Amino acid sequence: MRNIFYLLFCAFLFSCSVAPYKSSKINGVSFVASRDVVDTTHINPVVNVGANYAAIMPFGFIRNLENPTITHNTNRQWYGETRAGAKQYIEELRKANIKIMVKPQLWITHGFFTGFLEMKTETEWEQLENSYSDFILEYAELAEEVNAEIFCIGTELENFIKHRPEYWNELIVEIKNIYNGKLTYAANWDEYKRTPFWDQLDYIGIDAYFPVSDKQTPTVEDCLKGWEKHKPVIQQFSEQLNIPILFTEYGYRSVDFSGKEPWVSDHTMRDVNLEAQVNTTQALFETFWKEDWFVGGFVWKWFHKHDKVGGAENPMFTPQNNPVEKVIQSYYTKYK
Template sequence: MLLLHRFLHGILLFTIIIGCAQKKNSSGEKIIQNLTVSKINGVSLVAAPDSLSHKNVASLKEVHANYVTVMPFGFIRSLNHPEIIYDQERQWFGETREGVTQYVELLHKNEIKVMMKPQIWVWNGGYTGWVEMASEADWLQLEINYKNFILNFAKVAEAEEIEIFCIGTELEKFIEHRPNYWRELIAEVKKIYTGKLTYAANWDEYKRVPFWDALDYIGVDAYFPISESETPTVEEAIAGWERWKKELKTISEKENKKILFAEYGYRSVDFSGKEPWKSNREMTSVNLEAQINLLEGLYKSVWEEDWFAGGFLWKWFIINEKVGGPDDNQFTPQNKPALQLILKQYSTKKE
């Protein structure tokens, strides 16, 4: 009787917990909420010429990253060229199928989860959102090549039990012109890969993506303009997020999906909150305080929101001791004051 009593008590407790985790969506249907409150505290790992080592992983553990993005690359010659070159010997090791497999296996051994995010790089530096073919024949060829590229790495993602797979990054014109293709691509990926899916839309694109219902997360590269100040204060950064928070929350509720920042971050440079996506070398100042304040404003504004799944900091290099530092004005927080803020944020435990 005692065992039966404990069993029935357990069933009752489970029912109560599930009941408390339910809410209704806009259609009045009950949906089950994720019972865990932990966030994806991720970093975007830059591919390197060499393999990943335990020493490289140690710096990720020290900052308490629980997720890492690995990014194999495919290259196209120009914005209107349909050929995609990938998984070549002349590429850096970390950009290839063999390389990302080695990275993932070592990360998993160290209990760090992974998002794989295959990306396109235009050789002349063109923005991928403007990839647009000039003829129907070229569009069809691009579709074939892109599907092969993505499915190739989806197979790796499934074989290595990668937790999240990103089907594309900032390909606005491609999606605008060929929306049906993307739904077909998602269906093909799902035949191969059984983990969570997302797409990394640019901050000014994500509201127009037509296939969020087929994915698990609304992926956003979160380079929202936040402040026009040379050195924004934390308070200014928080105020700058207000409009974007409302917009993100609205889309999350509409699609009944959580927002995932597939990329987020700020350069340590003057006016880094004005156009955060800029990575050009014309901005030569160094402003470590701006980077800290903008990151703190982001963490205080969105990180604990229920609609927010977490994000991947842009960006992190595997040889920690040779990058960043007080004279660096690029995105990485490595060996800069901002690193302590990130460590504090990522090490915060939620009950």
């Protein structure tokens, strides 16, 4: 009997050792702030696509690139952009066992790139620092209150970080005194190698708008080849710092040349190309989701009224009601 048990036990160990292993990933959606309260009907599509995480994005607003004042959490903002709205979204997502990254973001009037935010005088820099601390620490408090799994300390703020590194070091300490979960920062795709404080965070966050193909309708193979330029650099950076990579944003528009400059969001690109969106997205999944040093990502972007967005005539980023939604669902289900 003992020998039979031993043989069965060995067979069990052998079967476990040869079984293919699929590591679970952060399969996230960037849940867009809206005017509305959300309910189960808005959360079900998040569940259906296989997501296990959502990024909640309250907003602060700045008048221009030289203005040091951030306006946030006011009754003039959309509900989902405020602290109360963000909390309500999180509570509804929690009911469906969706984990949370709180990712406060800045919006500069007319959509100017936040990476160019830069003050001219020491006084203005100090005003910006005080204002940003008020903004970000309010949402660090929220993240702690709701037990968010991840908190993102900023998004695409390269000039601010470059010119004021000591402030950011001190800010991270302040955040850690408030919030006890995992920390990241969302660096732009061409910024992350210059971000100086990764060793103080848990994930190297990258908004992954890397150019992968100049073709009007790139194939999956075209995009896989395009990633050959970027992937080894990303992997080496992760392994050098011994910190995993998180795509704090990823995604492609459903337009011609979607892999050429994936960060472009202006409305002059109107030629819908659903195949390009599918192929670029599939290549990203095939390149990264199987890697142990890569923990997952948040697709850009996901609207709460699922039946009102996306579709065959929409040239923007959302995957909703586009063929690419099935691609995302297949990988999110595989690596759940």
